[in-house]
Amino acid sequence: MIRFGIIGTNWITEDLIKAARGIEDFALTAVYSRTEAAGQQFANKYDIPHCFTDLETFANSQELDAVYIASPNSLHAEQAILLMNHGKHVLCEKPMASNVREVDRMFETAKRNGVLLMEAMKSTLTPNFQAIKDNLHKIGTVRRYFASYCQYSSRYDEYLKGNILNAFKPEFSNGALMDLGVYCIYPLVVLFGQPEQIQGSGLILESGVDGQGSILLNYKEMDAVVQYSKISDSYTSAEIHGEKGTIVFDKISRPDKVEIRYRGGGIEEITKPQMDNAMYYEVQEFIHLIQNGFTESSVNSRINSRTTMAIMDEVRKQIGLVYPADRA
Known part of the structure; x- marks a missing residue:
């Protein structure tokens, strides 16, 4: 079972949750939101047991193994790097970052921490x-x-x-x-x-x-x-x-x-x-990679995301x- 945290409480996050709950080894355990009211409302709607409003505390939590990031594009790199430095695997919504410089920093962080980083390109x-x-x-x-x-x-x-x-x-x-x-x-x-x-x-x-x-x-x-x-x-x-x-x-x-x-x-x-x-397929791929000890997808790979x-x-x-x- 892979325990997921969520950053972002928009429609695309809701779509991912609906898809992912059809996967046996998916568990949704935490949500991060900038405001307590929005985060708790989302947590109640989807029966998420833990709600965080501090990103550092969220990243350091022992209640999650991986995080799906669906925040604005400009925040992807900063948030992913913080999470990976705390040992969390990251499924990052497309586009992965603002520019290739940020993408390089993100994958370097993933490699240094031995965690999986994958762009959530579903198609x-x-x-x-x-x-x-x-x-x-x-x-x-x-x-x-x-x-x-x-x-x-x-x-x-x-x-x-x-x-x-x-x-x-x-x-x-x-x-x-x-x-x-x-x-x-x-x-x-x-x-x-x-x-x-x-x-x-x-x-x-x-x-x-x-x-x-x-x-x-x-x-x-x-x-x-x-x-x-x-x-x-x-x-x-x-x-x-x-x-x-x-x-x-x-x-x-x-x-x-x-x-x-x-x-x-x-x-x-x-x-x-x-x-x-x-x-469904991006979450399935992501979970499969984690469970089998891979730190990169062969399809949504570092080279493909960087290119x-x-x-x-x-x-x-x-x-x-x-x-x-x-x-x-």
């Missing part, structure tokens, strides 16, 4: 993403990867009224690239590694974060096209184009339906059964998107 651990990997050879030489995640944010309505919420504040290392673009980039990196060239463009809002953007990434024999937005919607599929056919999947953030469309006209369904809540963040750093540099965390 790459699903059965249907594994189906994509397993069947990639069928489409021949890959020539293009295309991924789109454009989802109009309800918080943008508030933004237009002059009420700037955290999702659009640079001090929290937020914006379209970090929130949605990462879902397009991480699977690309897992499948094809580091690109040779990166060309990014984006729209910077008056608050100082990006509302949307596009990236062209060049590899030796292929290219990748990525688009993302928090200020408009898109309904296009994700695709991987090969010389013999194309793999088409419905959602880059959680592929539920996957098929190969061959050049000759045939269609092969390669969809696998999977849980409705894809966060993804390095790509986002370069895109931000090109479009002029700077966070306070970059100057720290």
Whole structure:
């Protein structure tokens, strides 16, 4: 049984709890919140026995073995490093940090303390993403990867009224690239590694974060096209184009339906059964790694998390998107 603590009392944390409680070896024992009222309310809702408002006390607690971090992006590195220095394993919500410098510090801390640090990128651990990997050879030489995640944010309505919420504040290392673009980039990196060239463009809002953007990434024999937005919607599929056919999947953030469309006209369904809540698989992977003494995932690995963040750093540099965390 792995005893978990939780940082963050938002909807994504609630989704993770619902998914994780379907795993036999998951136990939720503690929650950290800045305020007693919010923390206790969350603890009561999910029958969590211990509530903390002091992060140091939380990190030092003997009531937990691992922590899921779902705080604002700008707090991930500081919180994860404190927890790992107290011997806690960390499952950190994407994006793992504000920049690659912070990612390096986090993994160095994990290595020094002999604990597991894993980015909570749910899509790459699903059965249907594994189906994509397993069947990639069928489409021949890959020539293009295309991924789109454009989802109009309800918080943008508030933004237009002059009420700037955290999702659009640079001090929290937020914006379209970090929130949605990462879902397009991480699977690309897992499948094809580091690109040779990166060309990014984006729209910077008056608050100082990006509302949307596009990236062209060049590899030796292929290219990748990525688009993302928090200020408009898109309904296009994700695709991987090969010389013999194309793999088409419905959602880059959680592929539920996957098929190969061959050049000759045939269609092969390669969809696998999977849980409705894809966060189940990231928790399952994380617990399996701890129980078997591993300090790194082979899929959501250090190199994949670092490469993804390095790509986002370069895109931000090109479009002029700077966070306070970059100057720290």
